[in-house]
Amino acid sequence: MRFADRFVEHVLRMLAFSSIMTLLAITFFILREGAPLLFEVGLGNFLSTDWHPTAGRYGIAAMLVGSIAVTAGALAIGVPLGIACAIVLGEMSPPWLRLILKPTIEILAGIPSVVYGFMGIVVVLPWIRQHLGGPGASGLAGAIILGVMILPTIIAISLDALRAVPRSYREGSLAMGATDWQTIWRVVLPAARSGILAGVILGVGRAIGETMAVVMVTGNAVQVPHSPLDPLRTLTANLALEMAYAADDHRAALFATAIVLFLGIVVLNALAGLVRGRQGRHRSWSSLSRATSSGRASVPAPAPSMVSR
Amino acid sequence: MAEKWASAYERQHPAVAVTVQGGGSTAGVRAALSGAAQIGLSSRALTMDESGQLRSVVVARDGIALVVHPTNPLSGLARRQVERIYAGAFRSWSSVGGHDLRVTAITREEGSGTRAAFESLVMSKSQIAKSTLVQDSSGAVRQMVSNDPAAIGYISIGLVDHSVKALRLDGAAPTEVAIDAGQYPLVRPFLFLLPPAKSQQSADFVAWVTGPQGRALARSEGLLPPSEEASRALR
Secondary structure, eight states: OHHHHHHHHHHHHHHHHHHHHHHHHHHHHHHHHHHHHHHHHHHHHHTSSOEEGGGTEEOOHHHHHHHHHHHHHHHHHHHHHHHHHHHIIIIIOOHHHHHHHHHHHHHHHHSOHHHHHHHIIIIIHHHHHHHTOSOSOSHHHHHHHHHHHTHHHHHHHHHHHHHTSOHHHHHHHHHTTOOHHHIIIIIIHHHTHHHHHHHHHHHHHHHHHOOHHHHHHSBOOOSOOSSTTSOBOOHHHHHHHHTTTOOHHHHHHHHHHHHHHHHHHHHHHHHHHHHHHTTOTTSOHHHHHHHHHTSSSSOOOOOOOOOOO | OHHHHHHHHHHHOTTOOOOOOOSOHHHHHHHHHHTSSSSEEESSOOOHHHHTTOEEEEEEEEEEEEEEOTTOOOOEEOHHHHHHHHTTOOSBGGGGTSOSOBOEEEEEOTTOHHHHHHHHHTOSSSOOOTTSEEESSHHHHHHHHHHOTTEEEEEEGGGOOTTSEEOEETTBOSSHHHHHTTOOOOEEEEEEEEOSSOOHHHHHHHHHHHSHHHHHHHHHTTOBOOOHHHHHHHO
16 A cells, blocks of 8 residues: 555656656756857847848847737726726626526637637737727737636736635725625725736736737737837737748747746746735645636636635 | 648558658748758748759649729729738828728738748838738638728739639739739748659659649649649649
8 A cells, every 4th residue: 555655656656747847848948948049149130120031130128018009908808898897796696697607708718719810810909900090900809819718817816816805894884884895896806906917927928828819809919019000019029920941040049039028927927926925825736827828829617616615 | 831732642652751840931941951851832932042052843822802892983993003012101092092981901920931022022121000900811801801991912823712802903803814814913932842852752752743633633622733833834
């Protein structure tokens, strides 16, 4: 028996380390492929807005701006919607409504990003073109699509945070004569603040990392956008678009793009961990890690709510 | 395409193994120069330096068609007009005789062979404007054009269908006849590159690829085989 126990323990430990090894291997690989180019062409070239890799100009600033702009737009759309949805789910809905809403949101998380992109092309782009002008393919289109795509992440983690607010807070507030809405707005939301913020940060990670849907709707022009209706290119789109035929320094420049992206995601995830850690030990870490690992193209499984009372 | 040829050839000649490796035109030229490959593949013409050391054989051709939305009233453009559209000089289709609609030009990504051919054949004096939309395949360009009445893009002729309208260029329609007659200018060759001391095996393979079966296969992939005269001259 003891031998079997130890055997299982060893196997599990090896499996756990293999995931860390994968991360290390990825880090090593993109650094090895991309870092030499940074030294070769210099940061000045790399951080300019002039991307013309077949002519030796590797500036990614326009893409950096593009990624930030699209992500900010996605947050402007996804955060209010997501938090509202979490409040309804966690605080205001009777059980039967929850039974309908939760699976619906889970389905939203399971739709492949190429389907979102296709919806963008046939619905969002023509709508923008006809009602707002411009070519349709634009930062705004990317923000709308991503805003919907980050909803499940934000909802799941915000909901988790709301559920973790001790029941006694609510009871205390209600006993003081506060209405339901006052209790939610003045007591529950502030208490769940850091958990909700962590959800938002993870949503940012998902938005920055999303590729397929963004390539399909943002137009991918390498320029610093001046209006939400201008086409733009994100860092991920740059990789996805050009990796197929890139050779030599062009390829290295794409890996250098990946380094920037990778650093951004690492910082965001660390930030989310910190913010969430502040809320105390009773927070559920399982949902955090699950949502973190889904930072890129895969889909977060909405976390089960762990309520400690 | 080369993979299709290779596997069909291997099926008919079980004793011969043809290995195909990707990596782009420059890699193909380099592999042929270094001898790492018996045959190099390239979809760009050789530089002067390279052509001294390698012999190139056209094994297929890909016409590039300019496509617009089916509702666009234009039927053709001059090459200079196309250049100015992609350079961002025209804001409206009315500048080239169309409706008063803003022009949305769509190009391929850097590194694409189709883009390189388009740039060298059309953009002789100017560069593609930064505001030009970019898509990473002919299919994606066609999709965008078919959804936007103001769009123009360029795609492989084999992918033109009823969802878009192919434009005449300098008066010539993008057809095989016009291409063979040298009237339609946007064509890029797919080349096999051979070192001077080529092996019998690779010569056999080249002959098969440019022969009836290789040609039929190219056609089924939406490419044009080399012109009849060129193939006859080879044999």
